[in-house]
Amino acid sequence: MLLNKRLKQSLLTLGLSFTMIGSAYAADDTIKVGVLHSLSGTMAISETTLKDTMLMLIDEQNKKGGVLGKKLEAVVVDPASNWPLFAEKARDLIEKDKVAVTFGCWTSVSRKSVLPVFEEKNSLLFYPVQYEGEESSKNVFYTGAAPNQQAIPAVDYLMKDLEVKRWVLAGTDYVYPRTTNKILEAYLKAKGVDEKDIMINYTPFGHSDWQSIVADIKKFGSEGKKTAVVSTINGDANVPFYKELGNQGITAETIPVVAFSVGEEELSGIDTKPLVGHLAAWNYFMSVDTTANKEFITKWHEFIKSDKRVTNDPMEAHYLGFNLWVKAVEKAGTTETDKVEQAMIGLEFPNLTGGTAKVLPNHHLTKPVLIGEIQENGQFEVVSKTPEIAGDAWSDFLPDSKPLVADWTGKETDGKPCGNYNTETKKCSGQKYE
Amino acid sequence: MLAKSRARIGVALILLFFSIAAVWAETDPTWNQASSLFKQASFDKTREAADLLAASSDPQAPLALKALLEGQLYQHKQNDSLAVLADGNSLDASTGQALSALNKDDYRKIPINNTLRKYLRSKLGGLSLSSSDPKVRLASTIGLLETVTPEQLPQLQDLLSKETDSQVKDALYLAIQLASLNSSDKASKLSALNALEGNLNPIVRNKLTILSSDADSEIAKAAQTTLRSIENKVALNGQLETLFFGLSLGSVLVLAAIGLAITFGVMGVINMAHGELIMLGAYTTYFIQKLMPNYLDYSLFLAIPAAFVVSGLMGILIERSVIRHLYGRPLETLLATFGISLILQQLVRTVVSPQNVPVSNPSWMSGSLEINSVLSLTYNRLYILAFSLLVFAILYFVLRNTNLGLQVRAVSQNRAMARAMGVRSARVDALTFGLGSGIAGVAGVALSQLTNVGPNLGQSYIIDSFMVVVFGGVGNLWGTLVAGLSLGVINKFLEPWAGAVLAKILVLVFIILFIQKRPRGLFPQKGRAAGD
The missing domain is CATH 3.40.50.2300 (Response regulator)
Structure with missing residues (x-):
């Protein structure tokens, strides 16, 4: 009798879990978010933390009800600190997994390696690390610091x-x-x-x-x-x-x-x-010492299950980038790249140090130093x-990049959105997208 | 019962009395002003508050300043009172009363920056010129040097006449000369310029550089002469310093290579896992330090034999299990040991951590031996230089004067003949390989004091080690010593004008050319031992 009860119970649970898996599979109503950070190799030390940060942010957003009424689903891949592999994994994310957006990369080489893929497939990348500037792509949002x-x-x-x-x-x-x-x-x-x-x-x-x-x-x-x-x-x-x-x-x-x-x-x-x-x-x-930061740290410690882990600058960059993307998707009402990209520009979100991050027409953010x-x-x-x-994409202190501006609304670039418009020759050059 | 409540009342009264005393002390205007300045949380205001405290005659004021300098001065978030919160004991800053049962969250740390820290140090310096501790006096006099003014001359001269400690005397003398340089009196300026001849203190040099373009031509000329004499001395010291740097880099190379000189040089085994044996030694240091966190200063003495044993046993294991089967097949040995090196690296990554581990320097290895103001030799490098010479001497002794050494040399010169004479060549092979590996482990202990301890530690030294052994001449310990030291010195003399990257490339090019000319290295083996 008892055995029977147990059996019934476990069968029930099994059935329940099957239906749950089924619903997860059937869910075409999830939005997929790519996470492209090295989980092995030399960069794993820094990038693994960012992968965890993304999982935490996505988890939190899902608890709030997801985006556009759909749950978010993280697709984590490991490019293994191998620059060409970054490009392959990025292609997989976009073509096979059909992600709406990707958060990832750390080193500049890895970013340069995936850039052509994101431009060719017209998909969005959020890059969270401070970098040397001299770049502005239609498909990349630079949430870290420019020089x-x-x-x-x-x-x-x-x-x-x-x-x-x-x-x-x-x-x-x-x-x-x-x-x-x-x-x-x-x-x-x-x-x-x-x-x-x-x-x-x-x-x-x-x-x-x-x-x-x-x-x-x-x-x-x-x-x-x-x-x-x-x-x-x-x-x-x-x-x-x-x-x-x-x-x-x-x-x-x-x-x-x-x-x-x-x-x-x-x-x-x-x-x-x-x-x-x-x-x-x-x-x-x-x-x-701000309340927003305290909350963030508490959440991080809960998520990672250790109060010894630290938070750092690129983590905040992902926090800002993710929340701005959520806002942009809700504003645009879709996850379509072009519409989200235009919706992003001008959006604001409070940062963790008591100020506000605003998305600029050159795809960089405003940041306190x-x-x-x-x-x-x-x-x-x-x-x-x-x-x-x-954030300034093209440094004013280098002679070659001084006349260049980036404006994806086209206001400063003669009406045509451009990432490297030369104000002297009045031409947009170099990058694939004009 | 009654007695208990009486005692309670007594305690309450005492507490009341103290809090009244505290309130009364709070009303001292200096403290009030200071705390309202601190409250504004700007570095300029903090500086003003520090000025106020420095000017006050309150005996608590210097203590509060010291706490501020050490980042232990806190302010209550509500009532603005100042407190010194150190580990374990907390005091009210204005009264010196112990504070109990406080919540650290109620307090805000008063932030200071480097400029302020420097300023505070000079303020405190003025306060402690007459301290009873000669070290404090010396430090405060040195802190004064940069800002000394002619107005301080009488005070300094007074201090000098009373001073007994020779180091403080020298510093005071220098301070007086610098103060005279700042004065408007030409004669005293000139005599100070004379007195400063040959002084290597950088503050003097800077002062002289400014004075050498003085409007008064006589002073300018005197300053230039003094400056020239100083510059010559500085240049000489610079050469000595570079030589030391070269020797110390060389000693690291020798340490890393000397184990290889035995396995590769004497036995002829190309051991690509040599770097990982060094790494194991470094990790042994880390574990020993973890085992005895309270005796960090002595941990290295335990780490050296431990690392020798760990790496030595690992070496014997590698020899018995792999290399033994591959004697006379150098290519296979190379591949097999390369595989072993990858296995060892991954082992450390999996078992310990893929990240670097912190190995701390014992206190006797930090800091530097100051010979004069421009030449100082860092202790860790000095010890490692001495240590590498010691290891070399011991190894040399072992190979020359012991039974094992005799057998090792016999086997390496003519295996068949040695066996015919009754030498158990297999056992000798294992022991020799163990000895070379153990020395690699000892080198790891030394390297853990200089560089990061991580799974990749070995890789960065393996190429250098082979370079040293080949350059020195295979099979010759002296060659390894001379080659290591001279490569270090060449590298360091090239570095200032070629840069670190190019210097290394130039050294490699030099070795390639050298090997073309003399394929057997600096000290080639002669006669029958040379083999072919």
């Missing part, structure tokens, strides 16, 4: 508040640091900094012998003018770099280092003692905050 939303305000802060007169631009040898440093060098020169007060240095990925470079920086900094290091050093090469600074007696008070690639995630799990007092520039810090000092606990103490700055 004028991170590098240039950081330099301004050093110049005005710390009265820095001499500059060391140190970076890892690849495209992002090289372009950023080119822009910064032009910017510093425009501000009247002499050529001999700028020192530029590149090191290979994973460089570990920093003795001579740090000694050079020390020498460069001991010539009477306040010196700072602007660091685009990437990845784990930072640890021996800061260690060597500490050992050679350079503190944040004598020569501060402002970094663009060191955030909460990178600081968690390393010995932060040699880094205390050095600076980083981001658009978001976990330590920012925060400068933080590294604390012993791996968090940042905000020492300076700017109002929201409009």
